Amino acid sequence: MMRRLLQPGPVHPRRIESFGGEPLVLRFVVQPGQTLNEGLTAPLVAAGWQSGTLTFSGLAVNPFRYVMPGPTDDGSHVAYFSAPRAPAGMSRIERGNATFGWADRQPFVHCHAAWTEPDGARRGGHILPHETVVASETTVWAWGFTDIRSETGFDAETNFTLLHPTGRSLRGARGVVARVRPNEDVTSAAEAIARTHGMPDAIVRGSLGSLVGARFTDGRAVPDLATEVLVSEGGVSDGVAELELIVVDMEGRVHQGRLARGENAVLITFDLVLEAADGIHGA
Numbered sequence: 001m002m003r004r005l006l007q008p009g010p011v012h013p014r015r016i017e018s019f020g021g022e023p024l025v026l027r028f029v030v031q032p033g034q035t036l037n038e039g040l041t042a043p044l045v046a047a048g049w050q051s052g053t054l055t056f057s058g059l060a061v062n063p064f065r066y067v068m069p070g071p072t073d074d075g076s077h078v079a080y081f082s083a084p085r086a087p088a089g090m091s092r093i094e095r096g097n098a099t100f101g102w103a104d105r106q107p108f109v110h111c112h113a114a115w116t117e118p119d120g121a122r123r124g125g126h127i128l129p130h131e132t133v134v135a136s137e138t139t140v141w142a143w144g145f146t147d148i149r150s151e152t153g154f155d156a157e158t159n160f161t162l163l164h165p166t167g168r169s170l171r172g173a174r175g176v177v178a179r180v181r182p183n184e185d186v187t188s189a190a191e192a193i194a195r196t197h198g199m200p201d202a203i204v205r206g207s208l209g210s211l212v213g214a215r216f217t218d219g220r221a222v223p224d225l226a227t228e229v230l231v232s233e234g235g236v237s238d239g240v241a242e243l244e245l246i247v248v249d250m251e252g253r254v255h256q257g258r259l260a261r262g263e264n265a266v267l268i269t270f271d272l273v274l275e276a277a278d279g280i281h282g283a
Contacts (some may be wrong), residue, residue: 003212004183004265005078005225009156015181017191019165020173020197021147023275024049032132036061039127041107044100044144048241049138051165051177052100052144053206053273054109059093061115068122068252069210069226077159078182079226079267084128084251088137089118090183096127096245097206097230099271100142101150101163110154110163110271112208112230114246114254124248126228128227143205143273155269157184162269173197174276183265185210186272190234190241194274201277204234204243209270214247216257224249226267232256234275 026047030039040054067081114124140264148167156161165177176197180189186209194202208230214222225249234243247255 002185002263002265005212006156007078007182008076008159012157012181015184016178016192018176018178018193018196019148019167020169020176021145023143023175024143026142029137029139031137032134035130035136036132036134037109039134040098044142045107047144048145049144050143051148051150054098054140054142055206056138057139058093059092059138061132062131062135063088064091065128066125069228069250080125087117091115091117097208099163103152112228122254123252124254125252144277145177160172160268176235176274178272180266180270184271185262186264186266187241187243187259187261190272191239194236199276200239202236202274203233203277205256205273205275207231207272210267212265214268215263216261217260218257220242220257222247222249222255226250
């Protein structure tokens with residue numbers, strides 16, 4: 001059976017929030033000396049985007065600060081974060097995904113990644129983007145929307161402040177911004193989102209979230225209470241979703257695999273962006 005955890009607040013009746021819109025794609029280069037938040041958001045703000053998802057790899061960062069998934073703090077959350085870590089020297093991001101939105105009306109990214117630290121260890125987790133500084137030029141790919149806004153707000157169910165998409169869904173939209181709430185199987189949720197928006201064939205772009213552990217199709221499992229995850233590859237084909245994830249456990253260890261259907265409950269939240277398989281506009 002899929003593991004589920006009881007959240008501290010009332011269960012919200014709407015388990016998936018999703019909005020269809022006209023997606024755009026943007027390719028740009030981040031420059032050394034910027035904070036990660038500045039480097040990733042400035043081109044999107046200039047383009048008039050209100051929400052989106054980004055992917056990047058090979059990015060050097062120094063200084064670098066991050067947290068990992070952790071156990072509950074004082075019972076006010078079902079799970080929390082580790083204390084911040086700051087490895088001395090240059091770290092290099094192997095793969096990072098970020099959700100773009102707005103916090104207190106300022107541009108903001110929520111970023112999960114896997115990386116190699118100066119001691120050669122491969123670790124992963126949740127990057128603190130305002131305290132992490134870009135140390136090398138790197139190409140970033142972004143998919144986003146000017147007609148759907150994602151903004152932080154208090155979530156009573158989880159007792160966290162989280163990004164929430166808002167907008168009016170367009171009929172026949174070729175892109176979707178979605179948020180999946182706790183205890184929903186993320187693979188089934190991707191299928192439900194695609195079905196709701198008439199996309200039997202779609203590509204998952206970027207996307208990240210947290211799960212109650214993780215279980216893969218090859219039988220491997222991450223037994224931890226909490227994991228931070230990012231989608232390395234995913235899509236929906238003829239209504240059936242498959243998601244390949246990078247999964248970070250509570251010790252910062254990195255796992256990777258295809259998720260088993262019906263066995264991977266969202267822990268706190270999951271941000272999903274889908275693109276219709278017939279492609280989107282370039283910018």
